[in-house]
Amino acid sequence: MKAQGKVHKYGDNVDTDVIIPARYLNTSSHKELAQHCMEDIDIDFTKNVKDGDIMVAEKNFGCGSSREHAPIAIKASGISCVIASTFARIFYRNAINIGLPILECDAAAKEISSGDEVSVDFDTGVITDITTGKTFQAEPFPPFIQEIISDGGLIKHVTK
Amino acid sequence: MGMTMSQKILAAHAGLETVKAGQLIEAKLDMVLGNDITSPVAINVFNDGKASSVFDNTKIAMVMDHFTPNKDIKAAEQCKQVRSFADKYDIKNFFDVGQMGIEHALLPEKGLVGPGTLCIGADSHTCTYGALGAFSTGVGSTDMAAGMISGKTWFKVPSAIKFVLINKPAKYISGKDIILHIIGMIGVDGALYRSMEFFGDGIKYLNIDDRLCIANMAIEAGAKNGIFPVDDITREYIKDRFKGEPVEYTADEDAEYDETYTIDLSTLRPTVSFPHLPENARTVDEIGQTEVKIDQCVIGSCTNGRISDLRAAADILRGQKVAKGVRCIIIPATQSVYLQAMHEGLFDIFIEAGAVVSTPTCGPCLGGHMGILAQGERAISTTNRNFVGRMGHVESEVYLASPAVAAASAVTGYITDPAKIGSN
Numbered sequence: 001m002k003a004q005g006k007v008h009k010y011g012d013n014v015d016t017d018v019i020i021p022a023r024y025l026n027t028s029s030h031k032e033l034a035q036h037c038m039e040d041i042d043i044d045f046t047k048n049v050k051d052g053d054i055m056v057a058e059k060n061f062g063c064g065s066s067r068e069h070a071p072i073a074i075k076a077s078g079i080s081c082v083i084a085s086t087f088a089r090i091f092y093r094n095a096i097n098i099g100l101p102i103l104e105c106d107a108a109a110k111e112i113s114s115g116d117e118v119s120v121d122f123d124t125g126v127i128t129d130i131t132t133g134k135t136f137q138a139e140p141f142p143p144f145i146q147e148i149i150s151d152g153g154l155i156k157h158v159t160k
Numbered sequence: 161m162g163m164t165m166s167q168k169i170l171a172a173h174a175g176l177e178t179v180k181a182g183q184l185i186e187a188k189l190d191m192v193l194g195n196d197i198t199s200p201v202a203i204n205v206f207n208d209g210k211a212s213s214v215f216d217n218t219k220i221a222m223v224m225d226h227f228t229p230n231k232d233i234k235a236a237e238q239c240k241q242v243r244s245f246a247d248k249y250d251i252k253n254f255f256d257v258g259q260m261g262i263e264h265a266l267l268p269e270k271g272l273v274g275p276g277t278l279c280i281g282a283d284s285h286t287c288t289y290g291a292l293g294a295f296s297t298g299v300g301s302t303d304m305a306a307g308m309i310s311g312k313t314w315f316k317v318p319s320a321i322k323f324v325l326i327n328k329p330a331k332y333i334s335g336k337d338i339i340l341h342i343i344g345m346i347g348v349d350g351a352l353y354r355s356m357e358f359f360g361d362g363i364k365y366l367n368i369d370d371r372l373c374i375a376n377m378a379i380e381a382g383a384k385n386g387i388f389p390v391d392d393i394t395r396e397y398i399k400d401r402f403k404g405e406p407v408e409y410t411a412d413e414d415a416e417y418d419e420t421y422t423i424d425l426s427t428l429r430p431t432v433s434f435p436h437l438p439e440n441a442r443t444v445d446e447i448g449q450t451e452v453k454i455d456q457c458v459i460g461s462c463t464n465g466r467i468s469d470l471r472a473a474a475d476i477l478r479g480q481k482v483a484k485g486v487r488c489i490i491i492p493a494t495q496s497v498y499l500q501a502m503h504e505g506l507f508d509i510f511i512e513a514g515a516v517v518s519t520p521t522c523g524p525c526l527g528g529h530m531g532i533l534a535q536g537e538r539a540i541s542t543t544n545r546n547f548v549g550r551m552g553h554v555e556s557e558v559y560l561a562s563p564a565v566a567a568a569s570a571v572t573g574y575i576t577d578p579a580k581i582g583s584n
């Protein structure tokens with residue numbers, strides 16, 4: 001499994017309240033949630049994001065609330081993968097459960113810039129910044145996690 | 161190698177003699193929790209998975225607390241969806257308006273969690289019940305759905321950090337000041353993926369509400385759970401309350417801890433977390449008398465909406481007036497707290513001071529309703545998060561503090577040391 005796209009870059013401690021503000025949690029519609037993704041930290045994100053794009057951030061991405069609406073909004077906005085130095089633990093679990101690929105890689109998180117074209121190979125964990133020519137090695141997911149993600153999430157995986 | 165308190169509870173529920181940090185285990189759940197925001201997503205997942213039954217209708221709790229009483233049509237539809245599900249599957253612990261309270265105040269009060277319980281909840285502050293010696297942690301809606309179906313979930317066994325609390329805290333130092341101090345010290349990812357385990361002779365000076373407040377905010381340091389040992393204060397609290405069989409776990413003497421911090425409670429000062437992270441902690445002594453002007457004061461939430469929190473606020477507000485230009489909103493966390501506060505005459509104090517008293521709701525804590533901030537406004541709040549836009553406009557600010565600090569600030573209109581208002 002591979003992903004490739006343009007990077008949207010953020011800093012430390014991107015919390016679930018800025019990923020999807022609670023004022024929009026009166027719906028569970030994926031499409032509606034995607035329309036407000038990142039709006040309190042990056043008002044232009046929903047205008048700029050294209051299918052397949054990649055989100056990169058530094059430490060503790062997804063901290064705060066347990067709302068699964070956060071990875072749902074990111075996935076439904078078209079993002080194909082999130083790379084961060086570290087993830088908050090509930091977000092990490094939720095992302096896998098809904099089939100949003102995520103990778104922890106501190107070097108990639110620090111060196112990749114906004115707007116770079118980046119490709120990710122989930123089988124090997126190799127992240128390539130096509131714009132700068134740099135490559136980074138992340139720990140790939142074990143096969144059972146990759147299967148959950150490629151099946152589209154935990155429930156689809158266990159009921160297929 | 162010995163086990164921590166958290167590891168012992170996980171081992172017992174996985175049917176294993178021992179577990180060690182990093183091990184992946186499958187464990188049986190005593191309680192699965194959701195609210196009016198996370199349950200609808202879990203119900204969709206439950207239905208997508210073509211599930212037709214729940215594992216145990218007495219071990220699932222659904223609490224309509226976030227956007228209730230329904231703040232708008234969409235919120236009403238979400239509650240309706242959960243109500244129908246609870247009805248269809250005969251969920252025994254479904255709490256609607258009239259019975260509900262803020263989930264993390266309600267579950268301990270109703271005796272649905274207690275010493276030795278293993279609980280997951282689709283709400284990050286589920287870690288609160290560690291105050292009673294339970295292992296409880298927040299998960300997402302898919303994990304909630306899978307838990308409702310199977311009664312089990314998988315965990316990576318966490319390592320732990322030890323916090324030794326020593327000596328007696330001074331007047332006006334509450335659980336909130338202790339946890340804000342700790343988060344200020346270790347940062348918002350200081351306990352990422354790990355347990356925070358509390359020990360020491362200082363614990364005996366902390367009532368259950370203080371402990372619930374401390375465990376509640378373990379997630380704000382990134383922790384998987386926070387946990388206290390069970391003592392006489394816990395036993396007294398769960399007596400005639402806890403519906404399960406309490407099991408008390410103590411850490412082994414040779415249990416391994418990644419780090420140990422000793423905190424002398426007698427040296428702590430009232431502490432406030434500045435925007436926009438709970439780790440931005442400062443003591444009141446580091447804040448100028450007219451440095452932070454406030455527009456709103458919120459006293460409530462799963463962190464600080466319990467009876468001792470309301471008493472602490474009332475002690476400050478008695479005979480005082482809320483400053484002109486400040487809206488002071490007080491939200492008892494549950495119906496039972498509401499009734500008790502009313503009987504104790506606390507509402508007279510609040511209302512005479514110019515505060516409003518709301519029905520239980522999470523409301524303003526997450527910018528839902530009942531006290532949203534406008535552009536440029538500032539709130540002092542006893543809630544748990546001060547992220548960008550948390551209580552309203554993206555350019556508003558939230559300062560986190562104890563009920564005593566919040567109430568004192570409501571009186572002066574600026575963030576204030578409670579000792580300057582209260583009777584010493």
